Amino acid sequence: MVLRIGIYGFGSIGRLVFQEAVRRGYEVVGVVDIREDIVGRDAGVVAGIGEYGVEVSSEPYSLVDSDVVVHATTSFLDEAYDQLVRVIEMGIDLVSTCETLAYPYYRYPVLARKLHYEAIRNNVSVIGSGINPGFLLDTLAVVLATTVTRVYKIEAIRSLDASKRRESFRKKIGIGLEPRVAREKLGSRELTGHVGYAESVYLVADALGVELERVDENQEVVVENGVVKGIRGYGVGYSNGRELIRIEFHAYTGAEEYEEIRIHGKDYTVTWRSNGTLGDQGTVAVVLAIAEKIKDYPPGLLTITDLLPFKPWIEI
Numbered sequence: 496m497v498l499r500i501g502i503y504g505f506g507s508i509g510r511l512v513f514q515e516a517v518r519r520g521y522e523v524v525g526v527v528d529i530r531e532d533i534v535g536r537d538a539g540v541v542a543g544i545g546e547y548g549v550e551v552s553s554e555p556y557s558l559v560d561s562d563v564v565v566h567a568t569t570s571f572l573d574e575a576y577d578q579l580v581r582v583i584e585m586g587i588d589l590v591s592t593c594e595t596l597a598y599p600y601y602r603y604p605v606l607a608r609k610l611h612y613e614a615i616r617n618n619v620s621v622i623g624s625g626i627n628p629g630f631l632l633d634t635l636a637v638v639l640a641t642t643v644t645r646v647y648k649i650e651a652i653r654s655l656d657a658s659k660r661r662e663s664f665r666k667k668i669g670i671g672l673e674p675r676v677a678r679e680k681l682g683s684r685e686l687t688g689h690v691g692y693a694e695s696v697y698l699v700a701d702a703l704g705v706e707l708e709r710v711d712e713n714q715e716v717v718v719e720n721g722v723v724k725g726i727r728g729y730g731v732g733y734s735n736g737r738e739l740i741r742i743e744f745h746a747y748t749g750a751e752e753y754e755e756i757r758i759h760g761k762d763y764t765v766t767w768r769s770n771g772t773l774g775d776q777g778t779v780a781v782v783l784a785i786a787e788k789i790k791d792y793p794p795g796l797l798t799i800t801d802l803l804p805f806k807p808w809i810e811i
């Protein structure tokens with residue numbers, strides 16, 4: 496049977512999801528957004544692939560015929576909460592790119608419990624994922640750690656040339672601003688920078704069954720010739736007084752493109768390195784991979800690492 500997809504949030508990611516869903520032969524049955532310049536227009540035309548026959552609607556009920564909804568409106572669960580509940584109450588499974596939903600128990604423990612309750616009550620699965628957080632610096636690190644007998648420390652770095660990313664991404668990391676202005680905007684949440692350092696650290700820790708003493712996270716603007724060209728940040732999880740999990744994210748114009756994951760073991764160390772992963776397309780690929788499978792997941796609020804069928808061994 497053809498998968499029927501709904502898209503909640505028709506910005507850069509929602510439109511890419513639409514394009515890929517249509518290309519794969521899924522049926523897109525509803526598209527929701529609040530932007531006045533696109534509501535009422537044909538979603539295919541807005542996404543740049545020609546008439547499709549589904550209008551962008553501001554009414555979430557238009558998603559009612561979906562098997563699964565892909566949600567992509569905001570990075571923050573407190574802003575997304577009501578949107579997610581509207582979908583859950585229609586009895587529809589949900590995968591969201593909301594970064595803080597990838598591991599919601601850290602920043603929003605109360606909302607996470609409420610969401611889990613709503614998901615169970617309506618017998619649907621809800622999961623936050625994407626490329627980062629949700630895959631490259633967390634799920635993949637856990638998968639790689641599985642081949643190491645006694646894991647001692649996990650390090651994961653993602654570095655990308657931000658000039659190749661979508662406009663909304665370049666904007667949120669302050670590219671082109673004066674450093675002082677960018678720092679102020681990052682401080683006041685007007686700009687988010689990258690959201691999800693701690694979420695990735697907790698996803699890894701949770702999958703390893705480790706309770707962390709604390710997690711530190713921070714990010715700084717990268718400046719060249721007096722202008723911001725991106726950000727560099729990290730998240731570090733500590734246990735027993737030492738660094739157990741370190742993830743880093745570098746996103747600035749001209750940065751080398753790679754991911755590197757080092758699984759330090761007591762017996763041996765494994766290093767994995769890529770030549771980079773396209774973030775926007777990668778996000779679409781991950782959320783659609785989940786959408787394909789979500790009907791097989793148990794009901795409730797899940798994290799992507801909950802679904803892994805193994806637990807690596809770690810020496811604290």
Ligand SMILES: NC(=O)c1ccc[n+]([C@@H]2O[C@H](COP(=O)([O-])OP(=O)(O)OC[C@H]3O[C@@H](n4cnc5c(N)ncnc54)[C@H](OP(=O)(O)O)[C@@H]3O)[C@@H](O)[C@H]2O)c1
Pocket residue numbers: 503504505506507508509527528529530567568569570571578592593594624625626627628629661663664778
């Ligand atoms: N986990 C990951 O790896 C990952 C990867 C990619 C993106 N993301 C996150 O996913 C989110 C979407 O990314 P994007 O680049 O597509 O952002 P975007 O281009 O800003 O698109 C978001 C769209 O959602 C709309 N929207 C906002 N509130 C809404 C509401 N209440 N109901 C319906 N629509 C609403 C926005 O309208 P307005 O413009 O009027 O607000 C906009 O059209 C961002 O938070 C981004 O950080 C995560």
